[in-house]
Amino acid sequence: MLRTPEAIRDAERWTAHNYHPLPVVISSAEGSWLTDVDGRRYLDCLAGYSALNFGHRHPTLIAAAHAQLDRLTLTSRAFVHDQFADFCRELAELCGKDLVLPMNTGAEAVETGIKVARKWGYQVKGVAPGMANIVVAEGNFHGRTTTIVSFSTDEDARADFGPYTPGFTVVPYGDLAALSAAIDENTVAVLLEPIQGEQGVVVPPEGYLPGVRRVCTERNVLFVADEIQSGLGRTGQTFACDHEGVTPDMYLLGKALGGGIVPVSAVAANTDVLGVLRPGQHGSTFGGNPLACAVATEVVRLLATGEFQRRSTELGARLHAGLRSLVGRGLLAVRGRGLWAGLDIDPALMSGREACERLAERGVLAKDTHGSTIRLAPPLVITEEEIDHAVAQLAAVLAG
Known part of the structure; x- marks a missing residue:
């Protein structure tokens, strides 16, 4: 039996409704990937609104936290x-x-x-x-x-x-x-x-x-x-x-x-x-x-060290090139810099919320804002292959 529906119902029952989260219940994460309570994996393309620039559970940061917790x-x-x-x-x-x-x-x-x-x-x-x-x-x-x-x-x-x-x-x-x-x-x-x-x-x-x-x-x-x-x-x-x-x-x-x-x-x-x-x-x-x-x-x-700034520059160029290729194919515009992008979806196709729900069904997590706009902000530890995967899933969503 899937655990997600009940977990969402409980959250809705006991929480003030100041957010409208996607119907995903995360239980663990590492790097650029999240796993839900039913074992399904998702590529994180939001990174906690940039709070997770270094990915989930970066080993250096986790080690520092563990050491300090003991002191x-x-x-x-x-x-x-x-x-x-x-x-x-x-x-x-x-x-x-x-x-x-x-x-x-x-x-x-x-x-x-x-x-x-x-x-x-x-x-x-x-x-x-x-x-x-x-x-x-x-x-x-x-x-x-x-x-x-x-x-x-x-x-x-x-x-x-x-x-x-x-x-x-x-x-x-x-x-x-x-x-x-x-x-x-x-x-x-x-x-x-x-x-x-x-x-x-x-x-x-x-x-x-x-x-x-x-x-x-x-x-x-x-x-x-x-x-x-x-x-x-x-x-x-x-x-x-x-x-x-x-x-x-x-x-x-x-x-x-x-x-x-x-x-x-x-x-x-x-x-x-x-x-x-x-x-x-x-x-x-x-x-x-x-x-x-x-x-x-x-x-x-x-x-x-400058490593993460370089990664954002190089991988961001790849991300934006892939996204620009979708303009006219369901995207009206792409904005941003580095590993940060705002995408305007043709509202005749779907809302930003609908796009994010369909992406989640395909194992990619993003978040909408202001109607038909969605934002992508993957962790800076994301790989080229993972970026290509995210763009491919977005293309599939836009294609219907």
Whole structure:
């Protein structure tokens, strides 16, 4: 008897319905492959929304977690533990920044970035108390806290969660003129995803990010880059900003930083920015805990070799070539960079949800967004043969 139907019924019975998962119940995984409770295997082409950049159960990361579990897992920030300094130093060096502030989730990193930018605005820029504003982009996805959804343009994420937090100005993504016009004397930061993930892997026009960097410098405004999905090797560079030679004032990091084992996020910036915080003004009981630091330090060391950035570049070229061959054969457009792609399916054929369900039936897992768009973000350990297999299954789905 199959176990999947009952497991799904139990999950639906006892869980708030804030997600609409595919009807798959995973029980184990390794590398790029998942196995469900009935023993069926699936090629993972979502990688936990890029939290699993290094694949499932990467041996180096698992070994670090096991070793730390036998020693120390939590102290709180009331004390310093022996994994903390190495993690902060090595991540700061990877980012080319002076300081790191560890947190847990991506949303916490974004909230931290907002708080730091506002405090910097008041203490350094001289903005009048209570007047700080931050420029953000349409189509953004930075998390789901009350403040963050206040400046979302996705009604599913925003509706019925008001009253909304003020202090944000929304402009079209990729429109440098609109962004520049929105900045005034009270603007403390521009907060952007270098590539918009949830929107469908939307890459901005060439020259946009350098333009944002230039405008922020000229207007004395912080450029805050949300690299929570796009960073840490996903696009073929350490950070998506690197593709255009841009260095933001603040990096917001998460997802892959925890190696798919523990939630780890961080804010990285120089002393003139993160240095505005003083004891008691911001914190987290679990932020920078020993287990998180032990795993995340090994993540940083994997990235420092450059191997995963190269894999993303080379295998991403193969993935995108295969996907482009399907344009006009059921696909309307393909976007993305490295091992990250957004695909617009002809809505006359099927919805994105239907496409993902049919892919799952063929042993490939992906996720839809915004109607007829699906996203592919396989682990960076995927092979050429596995990429070809995923493209072939998509072609078969599109062919009906």
